Amino acid sequence: DIQMTQSPSSLSASVGDRVTITCRASQSISKYLNWYQQKPGKAPKLLIYDASSLQSGVPSRFSGSGSGTDFTLTISSLQPEDFATYYCQQSYSTPPTFGQGTKVEIK
Amino acid sequence: EVQLVESGGGLVQPGGSLRLSCAASGFTFNRYWMHWVRQGPGKGLIWVSHIDGDGRSTTYADSVKGRFTISRDNAKNTLYLQMNSLRAEDTAVYYCARGGAYSSSPFDSWGQGTLVTVSS
Numbered sequence: 138d139i140q141m142t143q144s145p146s147s148l149s150a151s152v153g154d155r156v157t158i159t160c161r162a163s164q165s166i167s168k169y170l171n172w173y174q175q176k177p178g179k180a181p182k183l184l185i186y187d188a189s190s191l192q193s194g195v196p197s198r199f200s201g202s203g204s205g206t207d208f209t210l211t212i213s214s215l216q217p218e219d220f221a222t223y224y225c226q227q228s229y230s231t232p233p234t235f236g237q238g239t240k241v242e243i244k
Numbered sequence: 245e246v247q248l249v250e251s252g253g254g255l256v257q258p259g260g261s262l263r264l265s266c267a268a269s270g271f272t273f274n275r276y277w278m279h280w281v282r283q284g285p286g287k288g289l290i291w292v293s294h295i296d297g298d299g300r301s302t303t304y305a306d307s308v309k310g311r312f313t314i315s316r317d318n319a320k321n322t323l324y325l326q327m328n329s330l331r332a333e334d335t336a337v338y339y340c341a342r343g344g345a346y347s348s349s350p351f352d353s354w355g356q357g358t359l360v361t362v363s364s
Contacts, residue, residue: 171350173289180339180354181281181289192352224289228348231303233279235289 139163139227143236149244156212158239160225163206169229170208172201175238176221184223185210215241246270246353248340253358260330260362266323266340266355274298274318277343279351280325282336282360292338293325294347303347308334330362 140163150156160170168188173181183192185201188208198213212219220243225236252264266278280292293304293314302314313326323340337359341351
């Protein structure tokens, strides 16, 4: 199975900050990397697919980049509604695997 | 609007069985791979199983292989997960998620989840 490692596991940031979360795969996954946002008690929501494609309806302050083994999710200007846990997930091979999550908290 | 609504969760004793359902609406159900993903209390997301649009191709996580069975009824637009020989470590919120035309498609819609608690 492909292992996905996110960093950091948690971070504190202020509204308006630029936030970057990284995700590393244990082997090359080409562009097949997706990002999800999950708020407490809610289902995950797809933000970015295929490393850099913005899911319909997702604000443009979210962006993704990377290929191969190293990927990044960037929030250009953190908003109050962005405080949540973010997960990366590889869809290159079965089983699809998730990173351990990055919790974004209010500073 | 795509809607996925899970049901069937609850409290079950170790060794027991439970069947989860996921009622789908708002899209052509038989054109999509469907998945089950679970999340233990305070834990991350773990993929459990998937099934293709026709119901002919299924795959399972090693942790549930031989105990869980995924199926679908395209006439009823419903996805199922039959869970047997349940263990304490199966305790989790179980989500159904819509994939795409391929097994590698991202999970673009999720249900609200149903809680399964395995305890004596």
